[in-house]
Amino acid sequence: MGQISSSERMTFRDVKQDIIQRITNGPWGPGTLLPSEIDLAFEFGCSRTTMNRALREVSEQGLLERKRKAGTRVREFPLRQARFAMPLIRTEIEQTGATYRYSLLQREIVAAPSWLRARMNLSAEALVLHVVSLHFANGEAFQLENRWINIAELPEVEHQDFSKTGPNEWLVSAMPYSEVEVSFSAEPADALANTYLGHKTRTPVFCIERAAWCQDTAITLVRLSHRRGYRLTTRC
Numbered sequence: 001m002g003q004i005s006s007s008e009r010m011t012f013r014d015v016k017q018d019i020i021q022r023i024t025n026g027p028w029g030p031g032t033l034l035p036s037e038i039d040l041a042f043e044f045g046c047s048r049t050t051m052n053r054a055l056r057e058v059s060e061q062g063l064l065e066r067k068r069k070a071g072t073r074v075r076e077f078p079l080r081q082a083r084f085a086m087p088l089i090r091t092e093i094e095q096t097g098a099t100y101r102y103s104l105l106q107r108e109i110v111a112a113p114s115w116l117r118a119r120m121n122l123s124a125e126a127l128v129l130h131v132v133s134l135h136f137a138n139g140e141a142f143q144l145e146n147r148w149i150n151i152a153e154l155p156e157v158e159h160q161d162f163s164k165t166g167p168n169e170w171l172v173s174a175m176p177y178s179e180v181e182v183s184f185s186a187e188p189a190d191a192l193a194n195t196y197l198g199h200k201t202r203t204p205v206f207c208i209e210r211a212a213w214c215q216d217t218a219i220t221l222v223r224l225s226h227r228r229g230y231r232l233t234t235r236c
Contacts, residue, residue: 010044016054018044023063023074034064034072052214068179068213089135089143089168089224098137102166105196106132109151109158116148120211120218127151129158133166134196140227141197147222154219167220175212175219183209184232193225206230 010018022028034040034055041051059066066072093100112126122128128148135143147167149157160170187207189199199205208224 010046010050012046012050012054015044015046015050016057019054019058020061020063023058028074030074030076032074034074036071066179069216088172089145089166093135093137093142096137099139101136101139102164103134103136104131104161104163104166105134106130107162112148116221120148120150120221121216122150122218131162131167132192133162135166142227142230144192144196144225145222146192146225147220149220150218153214153217168222171212171220175214179213181211185209187225197225197227199228206232208232 028034035043037048037051037055040055041048044051055064055066055072058064059072063075064072065075090100090102108130109127110130112120112122112128116122116128117124117126129151131145131147131149133145133147134141135145145166145168149167149171151158154175156174157167157170160167162170185207186204188202189197189205191201193199193205194201197205206226208226209222210224211221212219
């Protein structure tokens with residue numbers, strides 16, 4: 001199929017429905033390896049962001065399997081997936097009835113340290129935006145956000161000062177992604193957790209680490225440290 005003309009550009013819903021039709025009615029049968037996201041966006045005449053969203057939602061319906069570096073395949077058998085909901089921290093706090101407040105603690109552009117380059121598969125010359133911010137519930141420190149963003153993948157982030165709105169909210173609307181990896185751990189309190197969350201040095205702190213990629217390219221890595229008594233609940 002040739003590229004769709006600009007006058008025939010497909011909406012997100014059109015793209016998603018066409019993908020589902022190709023899976024259910026052909027030609028994309030079980031096990032089919034789909035073209036790359038870029039090639040599909042060109043074929044459908046839509047943006048890469050639109051294509052990424054469509055593929056992600058079809059994958060969430062259990063029809064596609066998406067793996068970083070291995071591409072996207074039609075599942076041999078449709079899968080009902082249990083998904084972990086990662087809400088905006090503002091939403092999470094406000095849904096408890098508490099008043100939300102945000103504070104920027106640190107913002108700087110730095111050369112990616114060696115551990116981060118290894119974790120995100122970045123080049124030796126990679127620059128990242130490092131943002132440290134604090135989220136409050138009813139005036140009390142609730143969550144410490146320590147985030148790194150790959151400037152090469154999201155160059156527009158250089159113009160975001162994050163003084164009033166945190167990177168969490170900005171990335172949700174600006175970031176196309178194809179894979180998210182989430183880890184949970186109890187880490188000894190570091191200096192930041194000690195200073196801003198009131199934890200005693202080396203006491204266990206509940207942490208969430210989340211990394212996001214767009215195909216093979218790392219977008220962001222964030223470590224979220226929580227106040228004492230934090231409880232994480234999810235529903236499948």
